[in-house]
Amino acid sequence: MRALRDWLARRTSTQLASALAVLAALALTGSLVLTGQAVRMDQRQQAALSALDDYAAMVSKLGVETDFNPSELTAGDAAYLSAWLGAFQSGPGRDPGSLEETCRTGRGGAGVRYIRAPVGKPAGLAALATAPSERLPRLGENVWRVTLARGELCPGRTVEAVVVRRTVGSLNIIVGRVVDPTGRALGWAVLAVALTGAVILISGLAAAAFARRRLTLAITGVSQALDRAAIGDFSVRAPEVGVAPELTELTVQANRTLDRLEELLSWLRDSADQLAHDFRTPLARATARMERLAETDDADERSRLGLEAAHDLKALSRAMNEAMALREGEAWLFETVRLDDLAEAVAELYEPLAEARGVVIRVERPAEPVAVLGVRSLLQRAAANLVDNAVKFSPDGGTVTLRAFIAAGRPALSVRDQGPGLDPRLLSDAALRTASAEAGGRESHGLGLTFVATVLRRHGAEMTIDDAAPGTIVTAQFSR
Amino acid sequence: MDLETESAEQAFAAMTAMFDGRRALLLEDDPDLSEHVADRLLRAGFAAVDRVDTGEAALQACASGAYDVLILDRLTKGLDGLETLKRLRASGGPCADTPALMLTALGGERQKVEGLLGGADDYLAKPVGDEELLARIGCQIRRTARHARPAGADILNGPFRLSPGARTLKLELETASRLIDLSPLEFAIVQELMTARGQPVTKTMLWDRCWVEWKFLPENFVNIIDARISALRRRLKEQAPELGEDLHPLIVSARSQSLIFRDLDR
Numbered sequence: 157m158r159a160l161r162d163w164l165a166r167r168t169s170t171q172l173a174s175a176l177a178v179l180a181a182l183a184l185t186g187s188l189v190l191t192g193q194a195v196r197m198d199q200r201q202q203a204a205l206s207a208l209d210d211y212a213a214m215v216s217k218l219g220v221e222t223d224f225n226p227s228e229l230t231a232g233d234a235a236y237l238s239a240w241l242g243a244f245q246s247g248p249g250r251d252p253g254s255l256e257e258t259c260r261t262g263r264g265g266a267g268v269r270y271i272r273a274p275v276g277k278p279a280g281l282a283a284l285a286t287a288p289s290e291r292l293p294r295l296g297e298n299v300w301r302v303t304l305a306r307g308e309l310c311p312g313r314t315v316e317a318v319v320v321r322r323t324v325g326s327l328n329i330i331v332g333r334v335v336d337p338t339g340r341a342l343g344w345a346v347l348a349v350a351l352t353g354a355v356i357l358i359s360g361l362a363a364a365a366f367a368r369r370r371l372t373l374a375i376t377g378v379s380q381a382l383d384r385a386a387i388g389d390f391s392v393r394a395p396e397v398g399v400a401p402e403l404t405e406l407t408v409q410a411n412r413t414l415d416r417l418e419e420l421l422s423w424l425r426d427s428a429d430q431l432a433h434d435f436r437t438p439l440a441r442a443t444a445r446m447e448r449l450a451e452t453d454d455a456d457e458r459s460r461l462g463l464e465a466a467h468d469l470k471a472l473s474r475a476m477n478e479a480m481a482l483r484e485g486e487a488w489l490f491e492t493v494r495l496d497d498l499a500e501a502v503a504e505l506y507e508p509l510a511e512a513r514g515v516v517i518r519v520e521r522p523a524e525p526v527a528v529l530g531v532r533s534l535l536q537r538a539a540a541n542l543v544d545n546a547v548k549f550s551p552d553g554g555t556v557t558l559r560a561f562i563a564a565g566r567p568a569l570s571v572r573d574q575g576p577g578l579d580p581r582l583l584s585d586a587a588l589r590t591a592s593a594e595a596g597g598r599e600s601h602g603l604g605l606t607f608v609a610t611v612l613r614r615h616g617a618e619m620t621i622d623d624a625a626p627g628t629i630v631t632a633q634f635s636r
Numbered sequence: 637m638d639l640e641t642e643s644a645e646q647a648f649a650a651m652t653a654m655f656d657g658r659r660a661l662l663l664e665d666d667p668d669l670s671e672h673v674a675d676r677l678l679r680a681g682f683a684a685v686d687r688v689d690t691g692e693a694a695l696q697a698c699a700s701g702a703y704d705v706l707i708l709d710r711l712t713k714g715l716d717g718l719e720t721l722k723r724l725r726a727s728g729g730p731c732a733d734t735p736a737l738m739l740t741a742l743g744g745e746r747q748k749v750e751g752l753l754g755g756a757d758d759y760l761a762k763p764v765g766d767e768e769l770l771a772r773i774g775c776q777i778r779r780t781a782r783h784a785r786p787a788g789a790d791i792l793n794g795p796f797r798l799s800p801g802a803r804t805l806k807l808e809l810e811t812a813s814r815l816i817d818l819s820p821l822e823f824a825i826v827q828e829l830m831t832a833r834g835q836p837v838t839k840t841m842l843w844d845r846c847w848v849e850w851k852f853l854p855e856n857f858v859n860i861i862d863a864r865i866s867a868l869r870r871r872l873k874e875q876a877p878e879l880g881e882d883l884h885p886l887i888v889s890a891r892s893q894s895l896i897f898r899d900l901d902r
Contacts, residue, residue, distance in 0.1 A: 469763075473763055474855055477743070477853070480743060480744055481852060501849060501850075504821070505847070505850070505860060506860070508860070508863035508864045508866065508867045509859060509860055509863040511863070511867065512863055512866070532851055533745060533851035533852045536850055536851055536852060537852050537854070540850075540854050544854070544856065
């Protein structure tokens with residue numbers, strides 16, 4: 157079984173199709189041969205039945221006279237029989253033109269007779285007794301097939317007859333019928349089989365061409381979408397339904413991969429912009445300080461500049477770490493992250509910092525778990541960043557509320573503070589970037605909300621910022 | 637504060653005493669960085685620092701002599717640091733059990749895991765400050781020195797008895813003995829600091845070992861740790877008032893990035 161599967165796996169579709177065609181041709185030929193034999197047998201059987209019929213009619217006609225005793229048979233009897241047979245040759249109820257027609261057309265049906273008495277001349281077709289014959293036991297006792305050569309019955313053709321050889325009293329009687337040649341019936345059969353074959357072939361070819369066209373179309377769709385993607389255009393998608401159902405899965409999969417790649421790429425582009433800023437600012441500052449360091453001779457100034465440059469380098473290495481974290485998020489597998497547990501953990505993490513300013517961090521968690529699929533370290537960073545901001549902007553003695561919940565089947569995490577609130581003009585994505593860039597100078601603000609937004613987008617989540625009057629409520633709404 | 641500074645400098649001096657006469661192998665192919673690290677180690681008390689710049693040379697050096705600590709870069713010419721370490725661990729030679737620190741630019745979470753699985757005892761991402769590096773090396777050497785002692789044994793420091801198995805901190809005074817009430821995180825911090833026995837523990841080390849569920853180092857982790865330590869100091873002071881004003885805070889800052897649990901036996 158395994159060997160067969162392996163063998164099949166190595167054959168191309170064309171080879172398999174050719175093999176199928178050869179097998180089909182063999183089967184059709186085989187069925188023709190079988191049909192031919194069956195037709196021939198059927199015609200012989202019909203001839204034999206007719207011959208037996210003729211024989212019965214003949215015997216009943218002979219009636220009492222059948223009781224011919226060879227010793228008593230006179231020449232007169234023989235003459236009588238001969239005359240009777242002559243009269244009978246055309247047969248009772250037979251179409252007189254049938255022999256002539258048989259010879260002309262080759263169609264079967266004509267009756268042949270031969271009778272021989274112990275005395276006198278035999279009557280009828282002598283060739284029936286002399287021509288090569290073969291017994292046909294399957295058609296009955298004393299049934300023979302006789303081949304009558306050209307000139308023996310018909311002047312122009314060889315015919316085959318099925319005859320019954322019987323002895324009535326002292327008479328040898330041979331009665332038979334010319335067999336319809338199989339050619340004609342077989343011709344019909346061949347025609348039928350050939351037509352069937354043709355119909356199968358044409359419909360098969362048509363179906364194959366149709367299927368091939370459909371598959372090619374679907375594959376072309378996928379291939380075009382991939383080609384466009386290869387040169388950076390992710391707008392093209394292969395049609396998923398209505399082309400080839402066999403390929404729907406592949407198409408859907410290819411499109412999903414493209415969606416994901418597009419999402420990742422746009423995400424990467426965004427974070428690269430952000431990173432460029434995070435790298436360049438400290439780099440530029442450090443460069444400027446180094447230049448001044450080279451110019452100045454004042455020892456205090458030199459050591460101050462050196463320290464400041466070291467600080468810039470630290471900022472640079474922090475930006476580097478963030479960049480690596482995002483790359484890390486790129487590579488790691490998604491896992492189940494419980495938002496409610498995350499809220500609890502972040503609250504615990506920031507509790508002492510908040511406490512120092514009299515800020516209370518409250519966690520509201522629902523009865524049921526709130527879980528999302530995500531990169532744990534990135535979600536931790538995002539949540540920590542949100543809470544860090546909320547604590548920082550809270551007035552002394554304020555409250556920060558963390559809430560994990562499920563809204564309309566979608567898990568969400570919200571962080572609410574009682575700070576001054578955000579200017580609604582800052583709520584657009586581009587403005588957010590500016591806001592965080594402006595805040596970038598402030599200690600430990602880091603990538604700020606842009607980083608959170610980047611991480612959330614990476615998880616297919618939306619970030620909304622609403623006015624909580626007083627304060628702000630930031631909600632991360634996940635899709636799954 | 638004077639007292640605190642004094643205590644901190646004592647801690648670093650104690651570390652120097654521990655480094656005294658030790659030998660280190662440094663695999664690093666950047667000559668400047670290699671020289672800088674070697675210089676710092678020698679200044680901290682190391683007797684010898686053998687510098688090599690390929691994995692093959694490191695294997696050779698290890699075959700001919702034993703070291704107290706291995707400091708390996710990952711991306712080196714020839715055999716890389718991680719592969720070198722794996723071979724050393726498998727070799728059964730003199731360096732098979734020597735504590736090893738990976739000191740590398742590959743600082744990702746996954747790379748860290750790779751390094752630790754590859755046989756490293758600690759994994760540091762460049763750039764690393766001198767204070768951090770020395771504290772981490774000190775921690776590794778201390779662990780080797782403590783190897784003979786049964787794991788999970790109680791740690792005593794003055795009147796404090798810390799039982800790692802039961803996860804309890806007990807104050808045993810002549811008059812009374814009572815358990816100090818600590819949260820699991822606070823206990824982990826105290827355990828980490830007390831295990832260091834008066835030697836400095838950097839805040840990064842503390843973050844790595846006590847805030848284990850956090851897969852990243854927040855930018856303001858220093859503030860977070862400082863706030864947590866302040867709360868912990870208050871808690872210890874409230875629950876152990878008998879020690880007297882001059883011994884509090886029990887946890888003192890050392891240099892810029894380290895913390896020390898005061899050695900009360902000294």
